Amino acid sequence: MDEATTALDVVTQGQILDELMEMEKTMSITRLMITHDLSVVATSCKKILVLYAGRLMEFGTVEDILKNPQHPYTQGLIASFPSLYGEKTALKSIPGILPDMSKECPGCIFAPRCPYADERCYAQRPADVELGGIHRAACHRCKGGANG
Ligand code: SF4
Structure with a gap:
């Protein structure tokens, strides 16, 4: 499902997610x-x-990520x-724009x-x-091992 609940109000979104999780179990x-x-x-x-x-940048359980x-x-x-629930702080954005994917990128595509x-x-x-576990990330800074 691609952006299945985008632009829905939170009540409708919750109902649809409940329905989907129920279908997942029963079917x-x-x-x-x-x-x-x-x-x-x-x-x-x-x-x-x-x-x-x-x-792929990172993969893991919901808790891992x-x-x-x-x-x-x-x-x-x-x-x-x-x-x-957390402390109220100013939201941060990721500076920059998406790369031109028609160009070769020999390194990390997120580098810019x-x-x-x-x-x-x-x-x-x-x-x-x-x-x-199943947690993995594609980054030169990451060190392998159980604790990341
Ligand atoms: S530290 Fe390097 S490899 Fe890791 S995400 Fe940033 S640019 Fe990519």
Whole structure:
């Protein structure tokens, strides 16, 4: 489902998500949701795959991604989303624009917008780093291991 609940009011959104989760159980189906709405993901999904410009940035359980994001893009996404329960702070946006995907990118495709980018990031595409369990991220800064 591509942005299945976007632009709906929260009551209707909640009803649709409840219905979808019920269908998932009773019909033994797998639900794949494409969304920018982290609240939809947090309340109705089990795993998250974070994509940027068509490349995998990070993958893990909802808890892995929302509580322990390791990729700078995931961290930026979460920082740009308002928290209902946390401290009230100004939202941050990710500076820059999407890359021109008609051009070859030998390194990390997020590098022009990443606050940590260095020479290696522009030259070498990062491999997926296993961070424990199913959690993985494609970033040169990530160190493998159970604790990320
Ligand atoms: S590989 Fe480099 S540019 Fe890409 S997300 Fe990691 S630190 Fe940023």
